[in-house]
Amino acid sequence: MHRTDNRHVTGGSTGASHSTVHSSGSGGGHARTVEAHREAVRQLLADLNGADRTEELPLLEALGRGLAADITAPVDLPPFANSQMDGFAVRSTDLPDGGLELTVVDPIPAGAVASPLAPGTAAPIMTGAMIPPGADAVVPIERAVPDSFPRPGSPATVRLPEMEAGTYVRAAGSDVRSGELALAGGTFLGPGQLGLLAALGITRVTVHRKLTVLLATTGDEVVEPGKPLEPGKIYDANGTLLEAAMRQSGMDVLRTAISTDNPAELTALLRKHLPGVDLIVTTGGVSKGAYEVVRQATTEQDVEFLHVAMQPGGPQGIGKFDGVPFVGFPGNPVSCLVSFEMFLRPVLSALLGAPARRQAVRARLADALDSPARKHQVRRGTLLPDGTVRLEGGAGSHLVHALAGSNALIHVPVGTSALAAGAEVEVWTL
Structure with a gap:
């Protein structure tokens, strides 16, 4: 459900394990750290990298x-010693200090099996061609006098400079x-x-194997793009946002219709699509409001709801629904995408090797920022060619336009309440 920010940042449970059934998230405890929640997601999904889940x-x-x-x-690799340059294959001992004039023999094109190189001779050789037995160096053609290959079959000599053994030779196995x-x-x-x-x-x-993810968007106020937008309604951005992120990450996505705030409807919708699914992801309905449908639909399931010390994306759900791994993301668009990037993507990268990990770089802030000291804040920004990162929009989790104009996530760790322009931060490139 697309809720306002204040619906997302109240309350929170420490929730050391996702095995607690339907934790209320209350009790005044501290919020779970980002690292602890990522580890909980890893444990939840650990069985997805079993040997029975592979294919050739x-x-x-x-x-x-x-x-x-x-x-x-x-x-x-390479399987044989070969030339790094177009030039002349030589015996380095034939070229004393100051160089020497050598007799030119038959050329060695790439793909040919080279004959042994006699002392006092030089063989024209092409890049990638086999080094002939006896040769141990290559003189680039531009360092030869004359600096061109003679016509094959015509008698010729060439003056070459001194060359150390191994120069411009790719040794067999030098790569692996x-x-x-x-x-x-x-x-x-x-x-x-x-x-x-x-x-x-x-x-x-x-x-x-690819994961098959069941993705469900919830909320009475949410309608599919393209349908009439009545007063009090909003178009669903979350479904497209998350499905695109998941497909880009190599997952197969089964997307349900938008569920209303009726818990029975959501339960029936999930069970209808459950066979063959590896993971369930929902958006919305995980906070502490009166109409949190995901919470209500999972009261009999092994699912916990808690608060993570992160902005945006504090409210989270985790557990199993009818035995299938389940994660519930908040309903604001930026919150659900940040949740995917902070928890699901890195866990799957570590467990399955895909999707690729986000590249983390250090950059200098182009703008000053404020951050809640007890939370890990994730801001959106644009990484610029000069090594600075510009903030895009504010900290609000509804700012989809700012998200669309960003190419990076800026991380402000717990314990930091403000950073000046020029401060160095960790940035994940998108």
């Missing part, structure tokens, strides 16, 4: 997945040796990782 795929179909187990290199760890289990498979596997001759890879 062709390389390109594995793009964006997490590697399920370590992969050792089956061959050396056969039997060494190529990629560790849990690695996110992007183009670079798939390219490495292809270079090693690997055509299929075992990855963690």
Whole structure:
């Protein structure tokens, strides 16, 4: 449910474990830390990385997945010593201080098997071509006199400078040796990782299966975009926001219709779509108001509601609904996206290798800011080329326009009540 900020920041339970059934979140205890709640989410989802939840795929179909187990290199990479430059393959002992004129022999194109190099000779060699037996260095063509290759088959000599052994030679196994760890289990498979596997001759890879997430938006006041907007109603941003974030993170999303504030309707809606689902995510209805439908619909479930010391996104729900892992995010749009980025995304990255972790950088604030000292504040901002980060909008959790204009999340840790312009902060790039 899209509630105002003051509905989100009241109350809170310490909630050391999500096993407590329907905790009220009251009692005056301290809010749970961000780190403790992230760990609770990790424990809730720990079984999702079991060996029975993997599949073997062709390389390109594995793009964006997490590697399920370590992969050792089956061959050396490169598999043979080869030239780093277009030039002349030589024996370094043939080139004393000051260089020497050598006889040019047959060229070595890429892909050819090189014949042994006789003393006193130099072989024209192309980038990536095999270093001939006996050669141990390559002289770049631009350092030769003349600085061009002779016509193949015509007698020729070339004057070359002194060159140390190993210069411009890519040694066999200099990238990775056969039997060494190529990629560790849990690695996110992007183009670079798939390219490495292809270079090693690997055509299929075992990855963690995609998660299927059941996503439910709640609230009497919420209507689907495109429908008439009556007085007192708002369009649903949360469903699109979270579904897009989840799909971009490699999940399959099953999105329900918007649920009203009728608990029986929400319960029936979730159970209708539950078969085959790995995780349930709801938005709204987790705070302490009179019409918190998610709380009411889970009174008989192993679900806890508590307050995390975070702004936005303080109210959270966690547990199991009919045995399926469940997380309940707040209803304000920025709150639910920040909750996804702070809890669900990093946990899945650590457990399954996907989605990729957010890059964390240090940046200097372009603007001063205030923050509640007892909460971890997450502000939206734009990371600029000069290494500064500009705040976008205020701290309010309803500011979707400011979110859309941001490319980073700015972290203000607990214990900080104000930061001046120029202060250094941690920033996650979006």
